[in-house]
Amino acid sequence: MKKPTMRDVSRVSGLSVYTVSRALSEDPTGVTAESRERVVAAAKELGYVPNRAAQQLRRNTRSSVAVITSSTSNYYYIDLMRGIQGTLRDSGRTVVVADIAAEGYYSPEIEDATIQDLIQSRSAGVISTLALRQENLDLLRDWQIPIVFVDSQPPATARSLPAITMANYEAGMQVGEHLASHGYDSWLFLAYPVLWSTRFERERGIREAAEKFGAELVVLESPNNVDGAFATLSGFLDAPGATPPRALIAGNNPMIHGAYSVLRDRGIAIPDEVAVVGFDDFAWAGLLDPPLTVLDEDSEAIGVKAARTLTRIMDDQRTAEDSGQSPSPHYQPGDQQEVKGELVIRRSCGCQSEVTDD
Amino acid sequence: MKKPTMRDVSRVSGLSVYTVSRALSEDPTGVTAESRERVVAAAKELGYVPNRAAQQLRRNTRSSVAVITSSTSNYYYIDLMRGIQGTLRDSGRTVVVADIAAEGYYSPEIEDATIQDLIQSRSAGVISTLALRQENLDLLRDWQIPIVFVDSQPPATARSLPAITMANYEAGMQVGEHLASHGYDSWLFLAYPVLWSTRFERERGIREAAEKFGAELVVLESPNNVDGAFATLSGFLDAPGATPPRALIAGNNPMIHGAYSVLRDRGIAIPDEVAVVGFDDFAWAGLLDPPLTVLDEDSEAIGVKAARTLTRIMDDQRTAEDSGQSPSPHYQPGDQQEVKGELVIRRSCGCQSEVTDD
């Protein structure tokens, strides 16, 4: 079967391609109801489906939104994507996923290649969970592709770009306060690399809390995956003369997982010997042994907000273009939003009362 | 900044668009090294990036692979995607994610719209975690878009299509045998809808095991999400005269989650009062309370196999087309693979010995 084109529909219906195009468009003005019916019938008979590449070329439109992520080892990504997908579906845009730091190891080459790819396919917009290289941000700007950061901040040199983030400093502070309220005075922050920019503010919050409450703080950096966290924490505990902390703060999902595994393997009791608090809630947190106290960031809501912000920017861009103005993305101050995190208290921190959630 | 086209590069370099095109192509034959340098320099100076829509239109090629999923409430999806993404990246194809059953509720309209969309964008191939409507399979066939099913089977009317599945019948059997070995004789299978075709074989295996070992079996169908599972199981237990089963088999991740939540909320001890076995391993299974015995299907390996199979088919297709033959996708018998599941014994089934994993 040869793929039917608009010309075929034109031939079968006996109407010109112009009329066919008009009849099949969103807003079929200038076409009699009867003609349109003939066109639709012919299209159906032939199994005609428009060629998007040709449409995009001619109309100079973009249709897909790329999500740049370090996703796949981090479970919050599922909720985030759900939020993004659900919101974007309504606006009729496709979601393309580009994982540039699979398994927690980041490579600049993959980042560059990915950006090139996005530009080649003339993406409509980008949502990124990672800070990107300045060079690549410049490229996106030149090509007028709007970007929204989620979870992570834009890099220091481009702080005005839209970003939906958690109030990470306050979150770190909050965690620290809670640990202090239990009387713990030696803390360990098991952290992922700074490439994920949430790290910076979270650490700052924790650090200030430690100072304020006179706790001792060790920050331990691990690759952003479970095995790395496991190895890093094991290595720390095995070092000669090392003393385990009284409380452990796990920076994100993989860190939590690694930490729980290490503690369980060594028979260290949570929370009696070491208390644990994690960042980023996830479905199973309440069913772990013991149920994990986390600072929850509501990833789905963040995803929804990011998608909405991006949609607004893209829509503005299109109307600006239609009225002949510059199609540069127009960012507003309100495009930077902070979402408050919430401490979900379960038992790993030492609290008795477990909140009833799932 | 106006977006530079090939014509601009041609003007700046002083060479024709033909030479520019050749010089920038993968295999720059018929161009002097010097000319090519001039072209590359001009392209770089202008910040030229080829327009993929134009390329696709002219070359009649496809570049992106769509993953159709019911993903986002099911955690095995992460591992699956990791397998697919990693494999496909190497072959230079983009991955597009289309979620047609978010939250476990499926809608045929979304399925149809998604398929239309895939055809419009002339996708190179499809990987689907769900059985699709016959009508849509016909469409994909007409448009010569190859498809590989993962996890799920193709629908009954198209059994010859490629599929990478777990040996679900054997898996069900295996679970049944293990429960029987503990002496449990009343089982409850908490299942998701048949739309996810793994359901059928899993149930058959369990059913036959129940017969073989003389156990009583109740099958309870729930929407494919956590809340649905919670409600369904609660409803069952609350029914007048209902007796809780001695063993509960949870059909997949959301079912496990719902079941664990219900049992914990009601203070029913696992495994002493009700033993639990789940399908599909996930990262946290070993850290739950109690650690969950599961039938693991190695989703990442399945993803890798699916992506490899699809890549082979797409490559064949292209070479066939280049040599003037029919570009219909050519499926081989070996494209149907079954991956063996493995019973990972932890404690929720009643076993004492816990395997040390993660």
Added chain:
DNA sequence: GGAAGTAATCTAAACGTTTAGGTGGACGGT
């Protein structure tokens, strides 16, 4: 020196859409 070959380059026609600018006919008002 000239025929014949070869390699580098060019010109121009596609690919499948959308859309500016025209054509022609029906209608109504004078």
Added chain:
DNA sequence: ACCGTCCACCTAAACGTTTAGATTACTTCC
């Protein structure tokens, strides 16, 4: 009967690439 309006429709030119076929310049060989 004439002019002007409107409307449905058409023709043809784009959009940014790739590529078949033509052209040119340069070698090589007799």
